[in-house]
Amino acid sequence: MKALIIEDELPSARRLERILKDFDVEILSVLTSVKSSINWFQNNKQPDIIFLDIQLSDELCFDIFKQIDITSKIIFTTAFSNYSLKAFDYNSISYLLKPINRLKLSNAIEKVKEIHQKDIDLEKFKKLVSNFKIDNFKESFTVKVGKKIKIIEIDRISFFYSLENATYLKTSNLNYIINYSLSSLENILNPEKFFRVNRTFIVHINAIKDIIAYSNSRLKLILNSYNESEIIVSRERVKDFKNWID
Known part of the structure; x- marks a missing residue:
């Protein structure tokens, strides 16, 4: 066959x-x-x-x-x-x-x-x-770790981000590369849990620790277990973001 x-x-x-x-x-x-x-x-x-x-x-x-x-x-x-x-x-x-x-x-x-x-x-x-319409959302991702395949449940993911033409998911302490673009992720992630805050990041609502007013009517996010770079909600997304967290 x-x-x-x-x-x-x-x-x-x-x-x-x-x-x-x-x-x-x-x-x-x-x-x-x-x-x-x-x-x-x-x-x-x-x-x-x-x-x-x-x-x-x-x-x-x-x-x-x-x-x-x-x-x-x-x-x-x-x-x-x-x-x-x-x-x-x-x-x-x-x-x-x-x-x-x-x-x-x-x-x-x-x-x-x-x-x-x-x-x-x-x-x-x-x-x-x-x-056909998808009325459920992706519940896990498979990632390769060395020679092993690991399953990452969706609620363990703090955020997704793009870097140098690659896409990664971030758990509380580890990063994994995945074969998705951020645009395709927007179509398969539960919008009640995830929001694309700018061109680089899609964040899980439970990963947000603090929200701080930022310059040019933008917002700065402080995430749990992450301080490597600033995560800024782009100005054109601020209104939708506020509705999302409300």
Whole structure:
């Protein structure tokens, strides 16, 4: 069986790739974005199965289906604990919540094998795609620490920040690099908990220790366990920030 992994969290993709080797699945490629996926499909024969994350580095994965007529079997891999995803659990389509359980992965692959000769109900699938909306938010991130993969729960994260074209998440005492832009994070983080205060920082509300008036009608944030640099709420975001914390 030939497979394609479309997943923007590389530690998750590599873990999935290792597990799939035990199931005699050949991985054709690992892609991280809608753009790269569309390009791949335009130049390659479709695989038997696609392991597909919902939130990719540039857009939601469903934008792929707007340009490519997918005929492969699909298993969604996602960190969104969204019960509406059960709507996708029909015929050739299944979903797995991260971190992926080996037994559930095995069951999903067996399901794909059983219906390998059946036709996909593309019209039903396209209707589901057109109506799909994420109404839950990301609950954890996977990061690579040496040779290990670590799961960071969302409430352990104090803030996200960008530095030299990379994005990091910060816990109380450690920094981890992640494969997301701040713009994409804004779409998958709970807006009740996180706020983008400027071009560089997205902060968790529980990480804020003090708020101080600053020059030019801006605000300065003092965060718990962080004093490496000043975090300033940009002037155009101050009003929304005040509404957020109110």
